[in-house]
Amino acid sequence: KQEVTQIPAALSVPEGENLVLNCSFTDSAIYNLQWFRQDPGKGLTSLLLIQSSQREQTSGRLNASLDKSSGRSTLYIAASQPGDSATYLCAASESGGYNKLIFGAGTRLAVHP
Amino acid sequence: NAGVTQTPKFQVLKTGQSMTLQCAQDMNHEYMSWYRQDPGMGLRLIHYSVGAGITDQGEVPNGYNVSRSTTEDFPLRLLSAAPSQTSVYFCASSYYSSGSYGYTFGSGTRLTVV
Numbered sequence: 001k002q003e004v005t006q007i008p009a010a011l012s013v014p015e016g017e018n019l020v021l022n023c024s025f026t027d028s029a030i031y032n033l034q035w036f037r038q039d040p041g042k043g044l045t046s047l048l049l050i051q052s053s054q055r056e057q058t059s060g061r062l063n064a065s066l067d068k069s070s071g072r073s074t075l076y077i078a079a080s081q082p083g084d085s086a087t088y089l090c091a092a093s094e095s096g097g098y099n100k101l102i103f104g105a106g107t108r109l110a111v112h113p
Numbered sequence: 114n115a116g117v118t119q120t121p122k123f124q125v126l127k128t129g130q131s132m133t134l135q136c137a138q139d140m141n142h143e144y145m146s147w148y149r150q151d152p153g154m155g156l157r158l159i160h161y162s163v164g165a166g167i168t169d170q171g172e173v174p175n176g177y178n179v180s181r182s183t184t185e186d187f188p189l190r191l192l193s194a195a196p197s198q199t200s201v202y203f204c205a206s207s208y209y210s211s212g213s214y215g216y217t218f219g220s221g222t223r224l225t226v227v
Contacts, residue, residue, distance in 0.1 A: 004155060032213060043117070043203060043218035044156075051213060089155065098144065098163055099207065099214040100171065103155030 002027045004092050006104035013080055013111055021075040021107045023090035028068045031093045035064050035075050038087040038106065047088075048075070080111045115139050119204050119219035126194040126226045134189040134222050136204030142217070144207040145187040149173065149200040150221075156203060162187055194226045 003026045013019055023033070032051050036044040048057045048064040050073065056065040063076040073090055087108045091101040120135045138145065146161035148171075158171030160179040168179050176198060178190040187206075191198060204219040 034216070036218075041220070043220045044205075044216070045218075046216055049213055091155075093214070098161055098169070099209070100158055100161070101148075101156070101216075103148075103157070105153055105155045 002030075002092055002094065002102045004090060004102050004104040006088075006090060006107050008107060009105065010108040011110070013109075015080060015082060015111055015113050017080050017111075018076070018078050019080055019109075021077070021088050021090075021109070023073040023075070023104055025071045025073075025092045025102075027092075028071055029094075030068065031099060033064075033066050033073045034091045034093070034101070035062075035073075036089045036091065038089060044089065077109075080109075082111050082113055085109055085111050117204055117206050117217050117219035119202075119222050121222060122220070123223050124225070126191070126224065128194060128196060128226060130194050132191050132194065134191075134202055134204075134224070136187045136189065136219060137185050138187075138204075138206040138217070139185065140206060140208070140217065141184060142206035142208045143184070144209075144214075145181065146171070146205050146207070147177070147179065147187070147189045148203045148205065150203060151200050159189065159202075191224075196226045198224065199226045200224060 034049045035047045050066040061078040087106040089106045091103045147159040148156040162168045162181040202222045207216045
């Protein structure tokens with residue numbers, strides 16, 4: 001059974017820092033790996049999706065990497081801003097059939113001015 | 114373009130009561146799903162649908178029913194509410210294109226069972 005773990009559970013950093021959020025998964029036979037952002041009282045917003053055949057994806061200040069052999073993905077946020085404060089969730093999807101998402105518990109990020 | 118609309122946003126139920134959480138999408142997405150989010154845990158899949166008239170169970174289906182009579186709507190029914198069903202419920206719609214799936218989530222329904 002696929003299990004997804006995110007470390008750290010919470011992170012507080014000053015504005016401008018570069019930071020890395022970690023995600024690990026137990027079954028390397030994933031279809032893809034997605035990173036989502038969740039703001040309080042809101043739904044999830046998809047940030048980046050990495051196909052199982054890809055190594056990384058970039059969008060603006062965000063870069064996500066995927067290493068299936070080690071069961072790890074990282075989300076790198078460059079030059080963090082207070083507006084980046086949110087909970088970041090990673091989700092691995094299963095191969096075959098419906099694209100079920102298996103979520104980690106998330107990393108709660110606070111960027112202070 | 115509303116995306117995924119969930120109603121109600123908040124609900125308090127007494128143990129044993131039944132209710133339906135509504136979910137509607139206007140993007141003509143083929144797939145829809147329901148997740149629940151509990152403190153300290155990731156979202157867990159309750160039920161999903163791959164098209165009108167087709168539904169299947171996810172990881173935590175007990176105590177919930179779904180149906181999908183139209184592409185747009187995917188209601189989640191709690192048959193007899195229990196305190197263990199206190200949670201935040203998210204509905205999502207998704208589509209498949211060019212080898213990947215795109216997801217849109219609703220803003221959630223916060224349910225408390227007393």
